[in-house]
Amino acid sequence: MRALVLAVIMLLAALGAPAMAQAAAVASVASPDGRVRIDITIDGEGWAHYAVSRDGKPLIAPSRLGFQFTDQDAIGRNSRFVSSETSSRNTRWEQPWGERRFVTDAHNELLVRLASPGASNALTDNRAERPIAIRFRAFDNGIGFRYEFAARADGKPWRIADELTEFVIAAPGTAWWIQAGDWNRYEYLYHHTAIGEVSAAHTPMTVKLADGTHLAFHEAALVDYSAMWLKRVDGLRFRATLSPSSRGAKVERSGAFTTPWRSIRIADDAAGLYDNDLELNLNDPNVLGEVSWFTPHKYVGVWWEMHLESKSWASGATHGATNANVKRHIDFAAKHGFRGVLVEGWNKGWDGNWFGNGRDFDFAQSYPDFDLPDLAAYARKQGVRLIGHHETGGNIAKYEAGLDAALDLYARHGVDAVKTGYVADAGGIIAPGDAPGEQRMEWHDGQRMAQHHLRVVREAAERRIAVNPHEPIKDTGLRRTYPNWVSREGARGGEYQAWGTPGNGPAHAPTLVFTRMLAGPMDYTPGVLSLKGRGGRDLESTLARELALYVVLYSPIQMVADLPENLEAHPREMDFIRKVPTDWAQTRVLAGAVGELAVLARQDRNGPDWYIGGVTDTQPREVVIDTAFLPAGTRWRAHIWRDGDTADYRTAARHDIVIEQKPVTAGDRMTIRMAAGGGFAVRLEAIE
Template sequence: SGAFTTPWRTIRIADSAGGLYDNDLELNLNEPNRLGDTSWFTPHKYVGVWWEMHLETKSWASGPKHGATNDNVRRHIDFAARHGFRGVLVEGWNKGWDGNWFGNGRDFDFIESTPDFDLPDLAAYARQHAVRLIGHHETGGNIAKYESQLGAALDLYARHGVDAVKTGYVADAGGIIAPGDKPGEQRMEWHDGQRMAQHHLRVVQEAAARRIAVNPHEPIKDTGLRRTYPNWVSREGARGGEYQAWGTPGNGPKHAPTLVFTRMLAGPMDYTPGILSLKGRGGRDLESTLARELALYVVLYSPIQMVADLIENLEAHPRELAFIEKVPTDWEQSRTLLGEVGQLAVIARKDRNGPDWYIGGVTDETAREAAIDLSFLPRGSRWRAYVWRDGDNADYRTEARHQIVIEQKAVAAGDTLNIRMAPGGGFAIRLERLDR
């Protein structure tokens, strides 16, 4: 008798694909924020010692190719400071990466770093440059080992001002090594089972107690609990940018406009965009265009966004890097202007901290003309549109994938912008208000 609580289930029904995305149903079914003031977390962009490992020019393991060295991390901190990026992710900083760690993780140590990585010194160097290190805890699916060190590992980060951590659970399905019921006992669990739901929540709660944000890879599905625990800022949970380096196949043109209306309905995704070189491992060509890489920063939402390419590749594209420097990660409102599942997605988002709007568009392997209705802008307002679009001959299947046109034009509320998207391409637009 009396009131009781049951689990909820939802079905989204809309007249259009865009109507599915422009909806916070599951988020709002969760309990309000339990953490109180979370102003300590700042939405931001970050670079990292990461893509070079996927290219196999550096390694997670120790040795002559080790990526997480003091010199290499300082180089990334300096780059982040020059370009206004708050974070530097460092993978491979701790012991346990040598040998077979996949689905194993027994050798990982979340407190002891490799001899060529000085956490206190690098964290202090980063803060001196208005940059923060982003921590990394790869478990290899061994949550028994991770949970035994969780509190101490997060304390270590907190002491050195590391206020965000990327976690990882790389293992085959059913390959999670969890503590058993008796001391010293272990058992195998599923990635998406109840034991892992409990584990992820524990990590988020322990991190919140130390004012640390969490971005899990190989996560459980987002069900909107980030409303209750706002430090659960993003997660992976689908094929991200790393598959462009080595995946067979890679992330084809249909992938992004499919993600918007499937995976992204659950919540933010740390896709790791920004491969401006359009090159993966061994020089393989990405199935993308230069303009499309910029579009992903608007189309695929995350309050933390990686600038994923190598430093030298990013610096070789100063005009495109200028867009990435400017694009926000925190939005006041979002609207899907055009969309069909697996075909195209055009999304407009307003900067939470200013008057500017941004529009991003991606298409599948079909070239398309996007007619962008600007009637969502305040009536009577005037704007300057800065446009990064595919070149006239651009095509994800040819070297013309690198062609990009950067232009600007005056527009007003109610105008229509016509932008061509090349096969596998896209565009990005910044709308700067002129009549403030």
């Protein structure tokens, strides 16, 4: 009898298994060109899934959608399809500044409405269904989707423990990624591994599938929400993991709200990933209105000398932010046409160990040897502006308390850009608590920091001040909505060349172009023409490569990082740096492979000239530049700064550079050699 019962149970299970696994198609949407398709299904357990294909080939296999909460049942299993609707959009909008002036937003949209069983409650047994909508957008070069929550029926806030959003990559390949949840935020060299060897990654994460297709996973419009990490669950299956919070729930929102967009760029090659405005198009339009008060520019600063340890942030005999030293930098900036002078270490609080505590910083009181009103006026007379600096040491409780006074001080003296800093371990942000005087420890990219950064940007915008945060929350395209959020760090920047162990290495820049730079502008701080770091350390670069970085790594504000005396020693190289713009009408990737090489062409937004920059990894390369992107029949003069025949980042010949000119007609091909660890820069001057 027992054997018969067991056989019946096994038969029923076998019969039921296909029914449970079978998925019912409920909705789909394709991109305007019809190549990219998103399919939505509900499986036998009631899990909603999405899948992405291109030309019929799976890119993202069916992947679950859902949420876990701290105080109610999850949204996931037993979901029910309610309805769907579609719409389309094809518009063109103008950036006030950027990699290109005009952006096209062409997509087809699918809104899927689901219902999930209500939260179980032992006292009331309230099982009313909870509605949730998921909005998908299919572009020719990628997809985006977000969740849209209605207010809770019981009036309580939504308390999200984590997302259950999955990304099941449909084919093997390789990935470029940095680890998430570690102490040093985003400041790591990139790993290059098989997709199946990724652990937990920050986004953007870039992958190359076996057939050469490139994907980049990221998010857009990170507002009042925790940043998404990608955690590999098994095989090629990843799940969204939200950055932690001290309050238990990783996200707490009241009323109706939308999540950030989850985005996937799709391209045939690395170049296609960069020539893509997906995340910008997923953000809301500019809410600040007219923002011509921000001027893209280059700047010098009292900064590199601190990294060399010849000057200090702290007061005393080696203090860098003195009246005399700042005036020296102002004079240099005026002489060479640089608009800004960054001054770090000017305000009280730098003495002692400020890393990760920031308790002694005062953002409105200067050291006695720094006269802000006098220096700001001195700079203005020469057409130069001071760039402010607010290092918080990760103490946003202290910074928020003094934010109004600090920004008001800058506004009074015409300081219209500020670099903010959050040097602290990943989970070491000191934030205000719920009770007066209470403080909590938060993560750099948790919901509390998303709120904080946007508060700083909004407060600065009210005073017509641009913001450039270092140790920031990652970029998710919010510069479209808040154009005064002009740049940020958010990766291993140029200072690691001074003292990092190891340094950034030649592969770092051509990796950044197709990973970090997919998120948005980066204040990398190039221009160390001496090629020397702390203690005489040699930079892993060449002289021509330092020039190339101004074109390859985009930012509307670009630092000329080296000491004035070192820059003065390179007048021919300074000629390029003086002329290269920081705002562009068009951008095109002419050649690219992640971690190997990147060659980009950009057109000056304020004139006809084009600029081309190229960088390589440790391998010397010869690239052929096809100038077919130039208007047919036009003539140009190419000003070229390239590696000399003996140049090599590993030897003293890293300084070997050839500067030459040659005529070019649209459609010509130019062959340029890059040395190991080297690069080149070209200015294409239009000939009347």
